[in-house]
Every structure is written in C-alpha cells, then in structure tokens.
Amino acid sequence: MRIAVFATCLVETAFPQAAIATVRLLERLGHEVDVPAGQACCGQMHVNTGYAAQAVPVIRNHVRAFAPVLDGAWDAIVAPSGSCVGSTRHQQASAARRAGDETLAVAAERVAAHTYELSELLVDVLGVTDVGASFPRTVTYHPTCHSLRLLHVGDRPARLLRAVEGLELIDLPEAESCCGFGGTFALKNAETSSAMVADKASSIVATGAQVVTAGDWSCLMNISGALSRSGTGVHAVHLAEILASTREHPWAPA
Structure with missing residues (x-):
C-alpha cells in the first residue's frame, strides 16, 4: 500500500520519534510511505478552546495537504494520534459548516474517510497484529x-x-x-x-x-x-x- 503519514503538530514539534517509528514500521512491513509537505495542525486545539472560526484556515491547509489521497496518490492516511484522527473525523467538517464553507466540509469528510489511527490501520486495513516487533520489557x-x-x-x-x-x-x-x-x-x-x-x-x-x-x-x-x-x-x-x-x-x- 501507499500510505501518507499525518505526523501531527505536537509530534513533529516535540516528539518526532513517534512519526519516525511509524514510517520505519510501515516500511518494514513492505509499504510505500510518504510524509506530505505542507501539513501542520489539524485545528483540534482551536476548536477545543472555542475558536472554531479561526480553525477554518488551519483545516483548509490540512485538507489541501492530504487531498491527493482523493486522486489515488495514497491508499490511506495514518496518524500516531487518536486525538488528531478524532478531530479530522468529528470536528473538521462541522467547523467548516458552521463557517458556511460547505465545499471545505465535504472535502474534509472525504479526506477523513481515508484517515486512520495507527492501530486501526494495522489491524483493520493491513490485517496484521504481529508486526515482527521485539520489546523485552x-x-x-x-x-x-x-x-x-x-x-x-x-x-x-x-x-x-x-x-x-x-x-x-x-x-x-x-x-x-x-x-x-x-x-x-x-x-x-x-x-x-x-x-x-x-x-x-x-x-x-x-x-x-x-x-x-x-x-x-x-x-x-x-x-x-x-x-x-x-x-x-x-x-x-x-x-x-x-x-x-x-x-x-x-x-x-x-
């Protein structure tokens, strides 16, 4: 599969090892991995603190960065964060609609439909539970x-x-x-x-x-x-x- 990694802003800024590990894991399993340029925040922290209108440009940027999935550039998008995947599924389209941008809302829903949290991708999409890892602790x-x-x-x-x-x-x-x-x-x-x-x-x-x-x-x-x-x-x-x-x-x- 061709998989795009949505690194998330917190991971990219403070804990890049999670995104690096995600890439290494998927490549070890034989998949082609891309980390799209231009990605940033998904808008979750704006929406959660009551700044839904201010989240819209952030959401638009996220959708733009991952829109190639809609044209078949990737088979799936994965993030090492249930929180951010939750935001793409449950907040982005809603915030766009409240701002009156139906086009963005629909695009956000389409991108979200291809977006998975890491364990979801591995178990539900790739059909694996044993990824060949070793961690003696x-x-x-x-x-x-x-x-x-x-x-x-x-x-x-x-x-x-x-x-x-x-x-x-x-x-x-x-x-x-x-x-x-x-x-x-x-x-x-x-x-x-x-x-x-x-x-x-x-x-x-x-x-x-x-x-x-x-x-x-x-x-x-x-x-x-x-x-x-x-x-x-x-x-x-x-x-x-x-x-x-x-x-x-x-x-x-x-």
Missing part, C-alpha cells in the same frame, strides 16, 4: 480518551502489544480514567489536572511495569511528566515506538 497500556471514546479502537492496541516478542503486557487499574491532559484543560484547570495525572501515575506505578504506552504523545507527555517528577523510573513510550522496535534495531530511551 514489562508494559502497561493507557487508552487515551479520544482513542477510547471517539474512535472506539477497543482492544486493537492490546492485540498488537501481546504479539510483540518479549513484551509482558500488564493490565492498568482504572485504565479508562482520563490522565487530566485534555489540551488546554491542563492549563486552565491546573489543580484538577494535576490531581488526575497523579492518580494515573499511581495506577501505573502500582502495575510494576517498566514502560507505559499509549497512542497519543499528548497524554504521554502529561503522564511522563508526573512519573518523572515522582522519580518513578517508568518510561513513557509511544505505541509506534514499541512496534517499530526489533532485535536488530531495539528501542532505546531518548
């Missing part, structure tokens, strides 16, 4: 709110993790509880957010796992900060990084 998985509630990825990430050589997957207590990030929620409601992530960090530590993983670096950023401040020694590693790790090219902490 104990791992616990945090299902991020958008992947859980907007995308309904279900057990896809867990199925992928259980097939990884050497990996022991440990259930996370109260896994479905939010980590408290929520984009600007963490800034506008700092005390509440801090209490929520403290609870999440305690649950992670209670598992005894060496690594916590998730499909969104936004949530992992919040969680890893709490784990680091507490001196737990637990690493936060994106799902793509685990799946890209092999015996020949093992993951190593940044």
